[in-house]
Amino acid sequence: MSAQFTFQCQAQCCRTQARAGLFTTPHGVVETPRFMPVGTLANVKTITPDQLQATGAQMVLANTYHLHLQPGEEIVAQAGGLHQFMGWSGPMLTDSGGFQVFSLSEMRQIDETGVKFRSPKDGQIIHLTPERSIQIQNQLGADVIMAFDECPPYPATREAIAEATARTYRWLERCIAAHQRPDQALFGIVQGGVHLDLRAEAARSLAALDLPGYAIGGVSVGEPPELIEQIVKATTPLLPVDKPRYLMGVGTYREMAQAIAAGMDLFDCVIPTRLARHGNALVRGDRWNLKNARFREDFTPLDATCPCYTCQKFTRAYVSHLLRSREILAYTLLSIHNITELVRFTQEIRASILQGSFAEDFARWLAPTSPPASVP
Ligand SMILES: [Zn+2]
DSSP states (O other): OTTOEEEEEEEEEESSSSSEEEETTTEEEHHHEEEEEEESSOOTOOOOOOHHTTTOOOEEHHHHHHHHTTTTTHHHTTTTSSSHHHHSSSSSEEEEEEHHHHHHOOOOETTTEEEEETTTTTEEEEEEHHHHHHHHHHHHTSSEEEOOOOOOOOOOOHHHHHHHHHHHHHHHHHHHHHHTTTEEEEEEOOTTTHHHHHHHHHHHHHHTOOOOOEEOOSOOSSSSSHHHHHHHHHHHHSTTTSSSSOOOOOOOOHHHHHHHHHHOEEESSSHHHHHTTTTEETTTTEEETTTTTTTTTTTSSSSSTSSSSHHHHHHHHHHHOOOHOOHHHHHHHHHHHHHHHHHHHHHHHHHHHHHHHHHTTTHHHSSSOOOOOOOO
């Protein structure tokens, strides 16, 4: 790992593989385990960077695919990079664009060189290759950048997944060769679909490359939650212990708790802001629709135990009123709360790992049964 990136394990759970660590980047330290909010187009929807910082978020994502289409990486680079462009001074991560190309774009053509797809913006054909993805991410300038991978859909045949996994490795080698900036850490991504043997083989060959960090990708693409748990439980121990480990696209309570128990450190998901835009609040493991009639005259905070701005200043009745009136402030207040809630969940897990009580404190989330009603 380059001197600008270190991962220090501070505590290890004695009953699970969970660990608390410090991931140091050029823009600051990430205390792990940690949930990372998603700022698709160089903003976390409806909230300002100051509000974002107050949620306890330390590292923020942005999406290469979306930023390439709008405004384009040249403009971000001219602005001085993502941090300056969006006014966020903390650690950042960009994905490779692969997942969006495979999940969102129509008319894509995959071959060994890369993926061709039609731009939803102007209809032009874009050829995204491993080299191009890294070049774009070098221009965007996040602290952590991701390898360009082939993310097969679920379900897919074993042959198709095996081929995609092998190609992902060949593309990773090209990403490593193309990567130009020592102040950015390139993470490799383990693919392999639902096949544990393919995952294991991919994890072992990636580990041999001694990258600054590792991710498990291609989960949460439609497969049942039990399969995600199985994949994460079997694959995580095969990743190097002295590097940060990132589970891509996962951000529900139970899946994060299970993955942390397997040894994962970082998580991202659009859930908190997407739910906010649908009028939903995440409250200690539950999901509430604030448009529900029962909240109209409820003059208590969303969650009396939550330190966020929304819970400190406003009532459920007020948020419900804003939602019914379609006021934009509703989405801001709910986003602030929902992000705080998921970050806080991972902070609480971190604290319990440091105290040596994770397995007991979070037992209800770790049991292989249906999800519990609330967080301990
Ligand atoms: Zn709150």
